[in-house]
Each structure stands twice: as C-alpha cells, then as structure tokens.
Amino acid sequence: MRWKWILLCVFIYGSALYSSLHVYSGQNKTTVEDAGKLLPVKMKIVYDVHSTSDLQQWVKKANETGETIAIAGMQHSQGGHTLYPNGTLFDMKGYNKILDFSPKKKKITVQSGVTWADIQKKINPYGLSVKVMQSQNIFTVGGSLSVNVHGRDIRYGSLIDTVDSFRLLTPDEKIISVSREENSDLFSYVIGGYGLFGVILDVTLELADDELYHHRSVVMNYNDYENYFREKVKQDDSVRMHLARISVAPETFLKEMYVTDYVLTDHQDKREKYLELKKEEMIALPKFMLGLSRYSDWGKDLLWETQKMYFLKNDGKYETRNNVMRSDSEFMEYENPNRTELLQEYFFLLSILLHTSMIQEEFWKKKNLIY
Ligand SMILES: Cc1cc2nc3c(=O)[nH]c(=O)nc-3n(C[C@H](O)[C@H](O)[C@H](O)COP(=O)(O)OP(=O)(O)OC[C@H]3O[C@@H](n4cnc5c(N)ncnc54)[C@H](O)[C@@H]3O)c2cc1C
Known part of the structure; x- marks a missing residue:
C-alpha cells in the first residue's frame, strides 16, 4: 500500500516539475516576482546593474520622470512588498x-x-x-x-x-x-x-x-529545551553556534525537537584537514522526501525522522565554521506553478514561547483533552 503511495507521489511531483518548466520559460523579463511566486508584478523597466555611474544616471532619470524605484538581490524576501508596479527595478546581482x-x-x-x-x-x-x-x-x-x-x-x-x-x-x-x-x-x-x-x-x-567545531546533536522534548539552552549552551562559551528544530510532523507535532551545537574543539591543529569548502552532496533524496512531505502526513513523519537521523548520525563530526554556514539548500527549490512555499519567521522571546506552550498544555490537560 505504502509503495503505491510513493509511486503516486513520484508521479505527481514529476508532473508538477515538468509543467513548471513550461510556464516559466516564456516569461517577459519585466514581469518580476519574488521567490514566493504569489504576486507577479509588471515593471516598466528592469536594469541589470554593473556600474555605479549607471546607477546614478538611472536614479536621476527616474527622478526626472517621477518613476518609483525598487531594488532586487536574490529576491528571497517574500510577500510582494519589495516591488512597485510599473516602476523601475535595479537588479543588483x-x-x-x-x-x-x-x-x-x-x-x-x-x-x-x-x-x-x-x-x-x-x-x-x-x-x-x-x-x-x-x-x-x-x-x-x-x-x-x-x-x-x-x-x-x-x-x-x-x-x-x-x-x-x-x-x-x-x-x-x-x-x-x-x-x-x-x-x-x-x-x-x-x-x-x-x-x-x-x-x-x-x-x-x-x-x-575560521574555527574547527564538532557537532553535538541531541533529541529532546520541547519541555527540556529551555534548561538545555540555559545550562548547556548559553553558559558554555565553547558552543559557538546553535540550531534547534521543532517537529511539524503529525506524530511528534510541536513536541519533539533536535538541537545541534557547534562546539569549539580542542584540536584546532586539525582544521587544515577540513578546510575544503563543501559542496551540497545530497540533493535528489532530500528533495524527493520534501516532495513527499508536501502531499501526505506520513511523508511529513518520514522527512522528520530522516532529518533527525541525519543530524544524530553527524554527532561528533568535525566541521569548519565556513562549512557550517555553507548550505545552498538546492533541495528546497520548488518549481510547481500551482503551488508555492513561503518562508515565515516568527520572533519570540524564548521563555515566553515555552512558558505559553506549557500553560496551554496545562490548560488542555485540565480539560482532559490531552493526555
Ligand atoms: C531558505 C531561506 C533561508 C533563510 N534563512 C534565513 C536566516 O537564517 N536568517 C535570516 O535572518 N533570514 C533568513 N532568510 C531570509 C533572507 O535572509 C532574506 O529574505 C534576505 O533578504 C534574502 O536576501 P536577498 O538577496 O534574496 O534579498 P532580496 O529579497 O532581493 O531583497 C531584500 C530587501 O533588500 C532590498 N535590497 C536588495 N539589495 C539592495 C541594495 N543593494 N540596496 C538597498 N536595498 C536592497 C530589496 O529591495 C528588498 O527590500 C531566509 C530565507 C530563505 C528563503
């Protein structure tokens, strides 16, 4: 049964990818959109910027004609707020x-x-x-x-x-x-x-x-995270970087977490050995699994379990600071013309977030709605 689902998902995912190539290949260059792809905007003109003097002239011209200017880097800020319809766009790439x-x-x-x-x-x-x-x-x-x-x-x-x-x-x-x-x-x-x-x-x-770190990865319940962060991360200067992920998969939804600390090793003399800048090695498999997770709950569970396993497998691994900050996340690229993915970021004071979820949990427990 599960295999039928996998085949079906491969088919859906493959067709979406194929059709997307068609839709976007003929697009007018002055129709511009950010990576969210929800709000295409027709600009009057798009300038590829290469020199400061050109930029200065184009700003002058826009001032004379009363044009509105927008500026684009890689266009990963999503929501359409960075573009002005019928304006002048400076593409800074x-x-x-x-x-x-x-x-x-x-x-x-x-x-x-x-x-x-x-x-x-x-x-x-x-x-x-x-x-x-x-x-x-x-x-x-x-x-x-x-x-x-x-x-x-x-x-x-x-x-x-x-x-x-x-x-x-x-x-x-x-x-x-x-x-x-x-x-x-x-x-x-x-x-x-x-x-x-x-x-x-x-x-x-x-x-x-640049420094050499070793990975320290731990799985925990979200209830334990606040203490972990206070005691094992904040107070320990050798933990230079930190990543925490909370599950959005149905089986462990907002309960299970894994965290990775990047800890300064005592073996800085080994850094030479790890200097080479890494290239993203695995693209097809995580891309495929991410695809499955978009269409089914078991796909979401599978993706979570696999990611968790991957991070735990890397426990103790050595990596330079440059390589820790080097993902290009090619596997996240999503080309479906009918669907999109948006990055949403929420900034909370950690203690408030954890405290609120604990209060919520207590509340629902009292109501006998969760056990
Ligand atoms: C997969 C992913 C992971 C991310 N991870 C993180 C993260 O870890 N931390 C984090 O903080 N954010 C994160 N972000 C958000 C990301 O940092 C922002 O979206 C960032 O703006 C992207 O840079 P960009 O080159 O795509 O900028 P764009 O989206 O092209 O531009 C962003 C804004 O800057 C303006 N702008 C661009 N160039 C110039 C210029 N030369 N002069 C003046 N204004 C200019 C644009 O007009 C626009 O308003 C992530 C986003 C994605 C999609």
Whole structure:
C-alpha cells in the first residue's frame, strides 16, 4: 500500500516539475516576482546593474520622470512588498565585485550584489570567516543588510553588529559614506530598511577567524529545551553556534525537537584537514522526501525522522565554521506553478514561547483533552 503511495507521489511531483518548466520559460523579463511566486508584478523597466555611474544616471532619470524605484538581490524576501508596479527595478546581482580584502585587519569590502558564497570562496584560504549571515549562503550582501539578518552564531547579534561601513546612493543621486561615525543616523535606518533609504553600493564587513567545531546533536522534548539552552549552551562559551528544530510532523507535532551545537574543539591543529569548502552532496533524496512531505502526513513523519537521523548520525563530526554556514539548500527549490512555499519567521522571546506552550498544555490537560 505504502509503495503505491510513493509511486503516486513520484508521479505527481514529476508532473508538477515538468509543467513548471513550461510556464516559466516564456516569461517577459519585466514581469518580476519574488521567490514566493504569489504576486507577479509588471515593471516598466528592469536594469541589470554593473556600474555605479549607471546607477546614478538611472536614479536621476527616474527622478526626472517621477518613476518609483525598487531594488532586487536574490529576491528571497517574500510577500510582494519589495516591488512597485510599473516602476523601475535595479537588479543588483551583476554588481558583484570584491573591492578590497585585508586579511590582517580582518575586513572585506564588496559590492552589494556579492553573495555570501562569493565571500566564503575568497576568505576561506586565509583562515577567515563571516561573523553573521543566514544558514544559507545564496543571498546577496545588499539584500541581507536591508533585512538585517541573523544567523546560527549565537555569540554575535544580528548582521548590523558586524558592518563597519557602507556607501549609499541616496534618492537625490548623492553618494555618501555611512558608518557609526559618519551619517550615523542612516546606519541603523538603512540596515533593516528594506531599500527605502537608497541603494547600498558597497559594504565593509568585519570578519572572524575560521574555527574547527564538532557537532553535538541531541533529541529532546520541547519541555527540556529551555534548561538545555540555559545550562548547556548559553553558559558554555565553547558552543559557538546553535540550531534547534521543532517537529511539524503529525506524530511528534510541536513536541519533539533536535538541537545541534557547534562546539569549539580542542584540536584546532586539525582544521587544515577540513578546510575544503563543501559542496551540497545530497540533493535528489532530500528533495524527493520534501516532495513527499508536501502531499501526505506520513511523508511529513518520514522527512522528520530522516532529518533527525541525519543530524544524530553527524554527532561528533568535525566541521569548519565556513562549512557550517555553507548550505545552498538546492533541495528546497520548488518549481510547481500551482503551488508555492513561503518562508515565515516568527520572533519570540524564548521563555515566553515555552512558558505559553506549557500553560496551554496545562490548560488542555485540565480539560482532559490531552493526555
Ligand atoms: C531558505 C531561506 C533561508 C533563510 N534563512 C534565513 C536566516 O537564517 N536568517 C535570516 O535572518 N533570514 C533568513 N532568510 C531570509 C533572507 O535572509 C532574506 O529574505 C534576505 O533578504 C534574502 O536576501 P536577498 O538577496 O534574496 O534579498 P532580496 O529579497 O532581493 O531583497 C531584500 C530587501 O533588500 C532590498 N535590497 C536588495 N539589495 C539592495 C541594495 N543593494 N540596496 C538597498 N536595498 C536592497 C530589496 O529591495 C528588498 O527590500 C531566509 C530565507 C530563505 C528563503
């Protein structure tokens, strides 16, 4: 019976993939959408940005004709809020040069269309690493600054803490330097400002030392997480990064968790051996399983159990900081024209979240609705 289901799911998944290739292949370049694919927007013109002087001229032109400007990196910020119908779009992906790199000062200056993957490639041979970035390395630096991202490293705050300075092309076509000292009010407006204050041109970022970590993975009930985090993670400086996942699979829904700590090892001399930047090895299998999980509850359970097993199997594994932050998550790409997946992030104070779920559980227990 289960095999019939698997075959059916393979068929559905395969047909969806095939038809998606047809729908998107003929699309007009000025019809643009973010990775959520729910709200295609017709722009008047899309510029591929390669030079600062072009950008300056295009902003001037837009001012003269009263056009509205939107800015795009990899377009993974979803919800349609980053595009203006019938406006001018600057596609920043081609504005991607590394302008300066000083291993001694541990600083790098890049144009805002550079991705984290580009930076990792450049700095890895020098034993350096990014301080804060997303878990994935596919995003542009400009898009990441504009949403002020957070990452797995729990010892730094969000990205803003690691930005030294940047240059900004303002709506009145001026190019200004922004740092904590110069035009300082704009520093916190632009970082996290979703492109509303101008175009970020180039950015100087502070870098950290690349380090060797070992994975420590544990499965637990969500009730135990708060103590675990307080005692085993927060108080232990050798835990440099931390990842916690809670189940959304029916059998263990919002109960079971697995966590992975990336712990500084005493064997830093072994780092050389693990230096090579990893490539995503397994794509087809996780992609297939993710596909199954979209269509059935047992698929969701299967995916959860497999992911959990994978993380537990890696317990004790050595990995450099650069490699921990190196997933390109190709397996998550979803090409179905009739369905989509949206990333939603909720920010809670941890103790409030855990406390609320405990109160809820107590409440339902009293009502004899859960046991
Ligand atoms: C699979 C996945 C995993 C993620 N993981 C994390 C995570 O771990 N932590 C986290 O914090 N977030 C995470 N995110 C969210 C992600 O960090 C943001 O969506 C980020 O903006 C993506 O960068 P981008 O290059 O796609 O930016 P875009 O979506 O293209 O742009 C984002 C915003 O920045 C503006 N912008 C882009 N370039 C410039 C520029 N040069 N100057 C001025 N404004 C500009 C755009 O107008 C837009 O408003 C994740 C998203 C996905 C899809």
